Amino acid sequence: MNVRLPILASALLAASLCVPARAQVDQDAPAPPATDNDPAGAELEPAAPGRVASIVLANDRQAPADYVRDILVLLNLGEGQFARPLMDELAGLQLTDEQRAGLVARVGTAKIHKLARSPELGPEAREFVVACVTAAGAASTSPEKLAAVIEQLGSNDAATRRAGLVGLRAAGEQGVVAALGALAASDDATRQNRLREALVRMTPLANPIVAAALDAPSDDTRRQAAWALGQMDDRPSLPRLAAIAGGPDYDQPLGKAARWSLEKLAGADFSPAAAAPLLEAAIDQSTGGVPARRADNQDAIAVWGWDAEANAPAKTLLPRELAGQVRTARLTSDLWRLNQGDAASNARALAYRLQAEWLQSDGGRVTLPGPAVDDADATTLIAALDLALSEGLTGAAILASDAMGERRDPAVLMSVYAQPTPLAAALTADHPAVRFAALRAVMAINPSSPFPGSSRVAAALMYFASSDGESAAVIAMPKTVDAATFSGRLAGAGIQGLATNVGAQVVCQAVDHPDIEFVVLDMGILRPVLRETLFRVRRQTSTAMLPVVLLAADGQLDHAKQVAREHDRVLTFPRPHSSEDTVSIAAAARAAAPRGMPSADERAEQAAVAAGWIEDLLSEGPSFYNLRGRSDELLAAVNRSSDIASTLPSLALVGTPDSQRTLANLASQDVLPIATRDAAAAAFDKSVQQHGLLLTSQEIVDQYDRYNASEQSDAQTQRVLGAVLDTIESLRDDPVQQGS
Structure with a gap:
């Protein structure tokens, strides 16, 4: 057949x-004869299949x-x-x-x-x-497919479970998340065990995800995670398992599961006395920069936490350093559980928990262990803020400041030794988001008397109010024409370049300019030389956190990289020769900014809020901030701000010759919107009524000349200029009210 x-x-x-x-056969066949046209042989035709x-x-x-x-x-x-x-x-x-x-x-x-x-x-x-x-x-990874896979994994039939495991592996990370979520949602011990066994077979992918379940609200879920981590040989979880086994759950099913995994991982019997030293050692490693999990090609680590609302794991992708801070938060909280009543452990756990909350704010409602900020007394909150400032925990400093502002307790600003408290010290922190949070807290507390560091409030107000909501950078190159060319190329990316050929001018241009996003330094900059200029940039509060780009001429790139290694957030590039290269450099510099740096829109919002605070302080006090004594800075903030209207009420309240001159000039500028000019005229009238006419005789004559020159102007312009003259006329004949 x-x-x-x-x-x-x-x-x-x-x-x-x-x-x-x-x-x-092809090998034995004779070669084709040569032709007269092609002595080397005929041209080969395309081979046939x-x-x-x-x-x-x-x-x-x-x-x-x-x-x-x-x-x-x-x-x-x-x-x-x-x-x-x-x-x-x-x-x-x-x-x-x-x-x-x-x-x-x-x-x-x-x-x-x-x-x-x-x-x-x-x-x-x-x-x-x-x-x-x-x-x-x-x-x-569709919901329907994952649901079917989970159902297979919980089956009584071994073949069906094997098919489910194949589907779980095909789903990868999302499959692990679904399986762990199903385990947490189940109250059937057999189903939980089968799902755990499936997760164990997904090692090493599942390891950090399962470890997140140690913070789940259910003891059953935590127990299954503790068993699984031992089966997976997950050594990074060893200190956290020790905290469970050495704590109050020692004799409970959860503690027994943790103890079994510990003894499997360590190869020796576990003693509860070893838990605290093990945690301290892990904290030292974490704060020292030793990662517990492997980073990807972009030096980022997937940080898994437990989303209490979804009752499932949630992921946040963080740089290696910030991922270490989240791990430290969990370790310090575990140690706090073992050392209940220890003030230092309490403050450290609170600081790192706040930092982890801030870092994982986009990862869902992640459950974090440790002391809650609402339960912390003022002393603990102050200590946590102090630790956050000293260890560069930006998010913790912001959230601790916000908590102090919500409580409105002036005691957090008072110091026995006449030194600024952590909240007052935060007004001059390197990170602008921390400074603004501290300023917001002080404004909410609204102390009635001076406090150590109160002089910093006015400077912070002027700094934030001066933002124009744009993006800017300082460009320092040996030749002014080169710096100007670089600045012109940046304009195509919507960035204003402030060009200079003197190193000393870099800090001068950036120090009071909240819209500077990065600094560009050419290796050939002088007065002072590069290293000194870079040192000055890093020493100033307002520029300490800014990314810095070093531009190197041919043959200087290795030297530039050596200098860059001496500082954080310093990038190196060859001198660009095109707009595309320049824009790429700007994009890299922006990407290197530390987490939480305010965007242009956020800076504009901060400027409007700061202008409102200035107006409130000028009209209602307290007077010890001495804002009227800083009228020059206020005028500079007005000139730089893109929202002039928000600053006009403050100028009216300052009541100085410069402020009245500025208001009259703003009302007279035909390039401004008529609504802004009307507001300036109204603010000028308010200032004159409260403080008298402070313009000089020549300035009054100039204002009449402006009105007379507007004969051919539109009716709106004549109206607003007439309003300014009406204000001048109302007090001009009063010798008490008239300025010199």
Whole structure:
């Protein structure tokens, strides 16, 4: 009886038998004779497909899998050039995502990937494979698919559970999250155990995700996580397991599970007395920069926490240093549990918990262990803020300041030794977000008497009020024309460049300019030289956190990199020769900014809020901030601000000759919107009524000249200039009220 083999099997059999024979025949055949036109021999015609390849090409292809089958046969035959038309046909089928996912499921991921790795198939093959794999990934992680996989994993049938494990592996990270969420939602011990066993088989991918369940609200979930981490040999979880085993749950099922895993990981019996030293050592490693988990290619680490609302793990992707701070938060909280009543442990745990909350604020409502800020007394809150400032915990400093502002307790500003308290010290912190949070807290507390550091309030108000809501950078290069060229190129990216050729001017231009986002220093800058200029930038509060770009001439890049290693957030680039290069440098500098730096829109909002605070202090006090004594700074803030209208009430309240002159000038500027000019005229009238007319005689004459020159102007301009003159006339004849 003749047995007809499937086309694919017969093709492979023929390939193994026929191809070597054909090669031998080709080898024995005589070479074609040379021609007169081509002494070296006739030009070779394109090779024809071999016998087996011809059979494959003649196949009837009905489904996408048929195309993949024949393409792979041709590739295996070494005749991939004949597979290109088939690949083009397959790519042109316009498959749906469902069909692409089904194709991957039918032929397998490895075979699909082989298409992308075969250069004979052209770039269309890579695009096709990417689309198929993407569709397959989406299908494997759809809610319906994940629900089916979870149901399989909890089945009583071993074969069904194995099929579920295959689906879980295909779903990857999302599958682990779904399985762990299902475990947390279940109250069936058998189902929990089966889901745990499936998660254990997903090591090492599942390890950090399962470790997050140690902070789940359910003891059953935490117990299953403790068992699993021991089965997974997850050594980074060892100190946290020790905190559980050495704490109040020592004799409970949770503590027993943690103790079993500890003894498996350590290979020795566990003593509760070892928990605290183990945690201290882990904290030292974490704060010292030793990562517990491996970073990706971008030096980022996936930090997993427990979302209490979703009752499932949640992920935040953080740089290595910040990921270490979240781990430290968990370790210090575990140590706080063991050392209840210890003030230092309490403050440290609170500071790091606040920092972790800030870092993971976009990862859902992540449950964090440790003391809550609402339960902390004033002493603990002050100590936590002090620690946050000293260790650079930006988020903790912001949240601690906010908590103090909400409580409105003036005691947090008072010091026995006449030294600024941490909240007052935060007014001059390096990070602008911390400074603004401290200022917001002081304004909310509204102390009635001076406090150590109260002189810093006015400076902070002027600084934030002076933002124009734009983006700017300082550019320092040896030649002014080069700095100006660089600045001009930045304008294309919406960044105002402040150019200089003197190193000393860098800090001068940036120190009171809240909109500076980065600094560019050429290696050849002088007066002072580069290292001294960079040191000055880092020493000033307002520029200490800014990214710095070092531009190197030919042959100087290695030296620039050496200088960059001496500081944080310093980047090195060759001198750019195009607008594209310059814009790329600016993008890299912005990306290097520390977390939490305010955006241009946020700075504009801060400026408006600060202007409102200034107005309130000028009108209602207290007077010990002496804002009227800083009228020059207020005027500078007005001139720089993009929201002039928000600063006009403050100018009216200052009541100085300069402020009245500025208001009269603003009302007279025809380039401003008429609403702004009307507001300036009204503020001028208010200032004159409260403080008298402080313009000089010449300035009064100038104002009359402006009005007379507006004869041909529009009615609105004449009206606003007339309003200014009406105010002048109302008090001009009063010798008591008139200025000199």
